[in-house]
Amino acid sequence: ETGVTQTPRHLVMGMTNKKSLKCEQHLGHNAMYWYKQSAKKPLELMFVYNFKEQTENNSVPSRFSPECPNSSHLFLHLHTLQPEDSALYLCASSQEWAGGPTDTQYFGPGTRLTVL
Amino acid sequence: GQNIDQPTEMTATEGAIVQINCTYQTSGFNGLFWYQQHAGEAPTFLSYNVLDGLEEKGRFSSFLSRSKGYSYLLLKELQMKDSASYLCAVRDSNYQLIWGAGTKLIIKP
Numbered sequence: 001e002t003g004v005t006q007t008p009r010h011l012v013m014g015m016t017n018k019k020s021l022k023c024e025q026h027l028g029h030n031a032m033y034w035y036k037q038s039a040k041k042p043l044e045l046m047f048v049y050n051f052k053e054q055t056e057n058n059s060v061p062s063r064f065s066p067e068c069p070n071s072s073h074l075f076l077h078l079h080t081l082q083p084e085d086s087a088l089y090l091c092a093s094s095q096e097w098a099g100g101p102t103d104t105q106y107f108g109p110g111t112r113l114t115v116l
Numbered sequence: 117g118q119n120i121d122q123p124t125e126m127t128a129t130e131g132a133i134v135q136i137n138c139t140y141q142t143s144g145f146n147g148l149f150w151y152q153q154h155a156g157e158a159p160t161f162l163s164y165n166v167l168d169g170l171e172e173k174g175r176f177s178s179f180l181s182r183s184k185g186y187s188y189l190l191l192k193e194l195q196m197k198d199s200a201s202y203l204c205a206v207r208d209s210n211y212q213l214i215w216g217a218g219t220k221l222i223i224k225p
Contacts, residue, residue: 004158042120042215043203056212090158098211102147102166105213107158 003027004108006091012114013081021076021111023091031097032074033105034066037088049074050097081115088112118142120216122204127222128194136189136202136219144209150178150189151203153218159203162189191221199223 004025013019025032034046048056049068063085065077074091092105121139128134140148147166151159165171165180165187177190191198201218208214 040124040217042217043205043213045212100211102164103211104149104161104164106161107151109156109158112156 004093004106006108006111010112014116018079023074023108025072025093029093029095030071031094033092034076035090037090048097055097083115086115118214120204120214122216122219125220130194130223130225132194133192138187138204140185140206142206142208142214146207148180148187149205152200154200194223196223
């Protein structure tokens with residue numbers, strides 16, 4: 001399998017549930033990203049991992065908890081979410097965070113999350 | 117603050133040409149990216165501009181004017197499969213990508 005994969009593709013959860021999103025990249029990249037995409041809004045960067053170390057956390061609520069066990073895998077653990085957290089969650093990877101002007105991000109298909 | 121502006125929606129006819137504009141105000145500039153995103157799918161990389169001028173890639177071209185904070189994506193010989201959202205993103209001085217909200221392009225027969 002090539003590129004960036006994400007599971008599950010769709011997730012419906014209640015506000016008291018705990019769930020996890022998974023991302024895997026097969027591109028040999030060293031940086032991985034979580035984005036939130038809401039309708040008609042720009043992509044919001046949530047977290048960045050570079051060589052397994054978290055380098056960015058853009059004021060994301062603690063109910064979202066990332067985990068990066070190695071350069072190929074990234075998780076987003078979800079706990080006590082709110083209905084406004086419903087969105088498409090995209091994972092991306094690139095050669096290296098701040099690796100230079102030409103560093104290009106490659107995206108997975110996303111997880112469509114609905115919080116009831 | 118940092119800002120990327122692009123039209124929310126555009127409509128064009130199959131076989132025609134369409135130009136999608138993007139203007140930006142960012143803290144520094146380290147390149148501009150265009151991505152295509154079909155509904156329910158991943159954004160896919162289309163083009164990258166860091167110097168002024170036109171970059172051509174088959175039916176798609178991207179133009180950049182750094183002095184004007186302006187770029188456009190030109191799509192020629194439109195096909196129905198070009199119906200998608202087109203995202204403009206600028207890499208700022210901290211190498212962070214600043215994203216526009218995307219332009220939904222509707223192609224009619």
